[in-house]
Amino acid sequence: MISLDRALFVLLLGVLLQAILQLRGSGTAVWRSNVAAELALADTLLEHRPDEGDALLLAAFETLEVRKRLVEGQIAQHDAMPWFQRALYDTSSFQAHADWLKSWRQEWSERLAAKPAGTLPRRAKSTKSPSGGLQSAVEVAQDAIKGAAGDWKAAGMDVVLDEVINLMDAEADNAFVLSRSCESLRYMAVDDESRSAVGNSIPVILRAMVLNENSSEVQGYCSGTLVHLAAAPATRSAIIENDGVEAILRGMRLHPGNSFVHLKACAALANLAATSREQKLLMTKGTGQEVLQSLKTHLHDLSVLEYCLGAFHNLATYSENQATLRSLGALRALRDAVRLYPQHAEVQRVGTKTIRLLKGVGRDSVDKAPGDDREDREDLQAV
Structure with a gap:
C-alpha cells in the first residue's frame, strides 16, 4: 500500500506538471x-x-x-x-524559425519580379532533378562548370565568387547579408576545384563570424560553408590555420541552445577532424568538451545529435584522445544517446562504434603516429 507521504508527493508533482503544461500551453498556440x-x-x-x-x-x-x-x-x-x-520543451526556437x-x-520576395541580368550562370527551364523538382543551386554550379569543360572561370563562377566576397566586405556588419552570402558560398563548393576557389573566401567567412558573434544565423551559415570546405585537405588546413576551429567553438559557446548553430558546427568539426594530426590538434583546442556539451544539450534533437556523434567518433579515432574523452564523461553521454534512440540505425551504428573506441575494443583503437596524416573519420553527409 502506498504511504500517505508518497501519495501527497505524487499529487503535488501532478499539480506542478499540470501548472507547467498550462503555462507552456498558453504560448504554444x-x-x-x-x-x-x-x-x-x-x-x-x-x-x-x-x-x-x-x-x-x-x-x-x-x-x-x-x-x-x-x-x-x-x-x-x-x-x-x-x-x-513537451511540457519542459523550450519552444522559443520555433518562434525564431518563424521570424x-x-x-x-x-x-x-521583392526581387522575384525583377531579377538582375548579368554573367551569372542560369538553368534551363526544362531541366529537372532526379527527384522531379527544379535543379538545386548545387546542380546549377555543376552544370555551369560541366558546360565549360570543367573551366571554373569559363563557367562564370569566378565572377559569382568575387561578387559574393565583395558583398561580404561591403556589408561586414550586416548579419542578414552575411548569412545569405555564406549560404551561397556553401552551394558553390561542389567539388575539389570549386572548393579550392571558394577557399579564397575563408578569411572573409571567419571575419564575419568574429564581427557578428551574437548572430546565430551568421554563425550557423558560416559554419555550414566550412563543412563543405573542410572536405578537401588544402581548404581544411586553411580553416585551421586561420583559427577557424576557434571561431566555430566560440559560436557554440555563445549560442548553447541554438540547434541550427550546433548542427552546422558539429558537422564542420567532424570534417575538420579528418586525420590523426587534426584529431589531436582539435582536442587541444577544447573541441571534445564543446561537442560533449552540445550532445548533452541537444540530446533530444536528432538533427544535431547525429553530427555530434560524427564529431565524437572522429575525435575518438585517435587513441591519444580517448583517455581525455573518457575523463570528460563521453561514455555516459554516448550511452544515453544510444539508449534513447534504439530504433535509429545511424545513432546505433556511430554511437556504438564510438563507445567501442573509447573502451579500447576493436581494430579502430590501434595507435597512430602523431604525424600520420591518413584520413580516418566517419564520413558525413554535407549539411
Whole structure:
C-alpha cells in the first residue's frame, strides 16, 4: 500500500506538471500559428520559384527549402514527445524559425519580379532533378562548370565568387547579408576545384563570424560553408590555420541552445577532424568538451545529435584522445544517446562504434603516429 507521504508527493508533482503544461500551453498556440503561417507562405513562394536567375537568388530559395524541412522535422519531433517532455520543451526556437522565415520573405520576395541580368550562370527551364523538382543551386554550379569543360572561370563562377566576397566586405556588419552570402558560398563548393576557389573566401567567412558573434544565423551559415570546405585537405588546413576551429567553438559557446548553430558546427568539426594530426590538434583546442556539451544539450534533437556523434567518433579515432574523452564523461553521454534512440540505425551504428573506441575494443583503437596524416573519420553527409 502506498504511504500517505508518497501519495501527497505524487499529487503535488501532478499539480506542478499540470501548472507547467498550462503555462507552456498558453504560448504554444502563438508560436504554432506563427510557424504554420510562415510555412504556408514559404510553400507558396517555393511553388513559384523562378526557373532562372542570379546565383544568390537561387541559393536563397534552396536555403528556404532546407530551413522549411528542418522546421517541419523539429515540429514533428516535438509533437511525438511524451507529454511531460513537451511540457519542459523550450519552444522559443520555433518562434525564431518563424521570424527567420518572415525575414527571408521580406528580403527576397521583392526581387522575384525583377531579377538582375548579368554573367551569372542560369538553368534551363526544362531541366529537372532526379527527384522531379527544379535543379538545386548545387546542380546549377555543376552544370555551369560541366558546360565549360570543367573551366571554373569559363563557367562564370569566378565572377559569382568575387561578387559574393565583395558583398561580404561591403556589408561586414550586416548579419542578414552575411548569412545569405555564406549560404551561397556553401552551394558553390561542389567539388575539389570549386572548393579550392571558394577557399579564397575563408578569411572573409571567419571575419564575419568574429564581427557578428551574437548572430546565430551568421554563425550557423558560416559554419555550414566550412563543412563543405573542410572536405578537401588544402581548404581544411586553411580553416585551421586561420583559427577557424576557434571561431566555430566560440559560436557554440555563445549560442548553447541554438540547434541550427550546433548542427552546422558539429558537422564542420567532424570534417575538420579528418586525420590523426587534426584529431589531436582539435582536442587541444577544447573541441571534445564543446561537442560533449552540445550532445548533452541537444540530446533530444536528432538533427544535431547525429553530427555530434560524427564529431565524437572522429575525435575518438585517435587513441591519444580517448583517455581525455573518457575523463570528460563521453561514455555516459554516448550511452544515453544510444539508449534513447534504439530504433535509429545511424545513432546505433556511430554511437556504438564510438563507445567501442573509447573502451579500447576493436581494430579502430590501434595507435597512430602523431604525424600520420591518413584520413580516418566517419564520413558525413554535407549539411
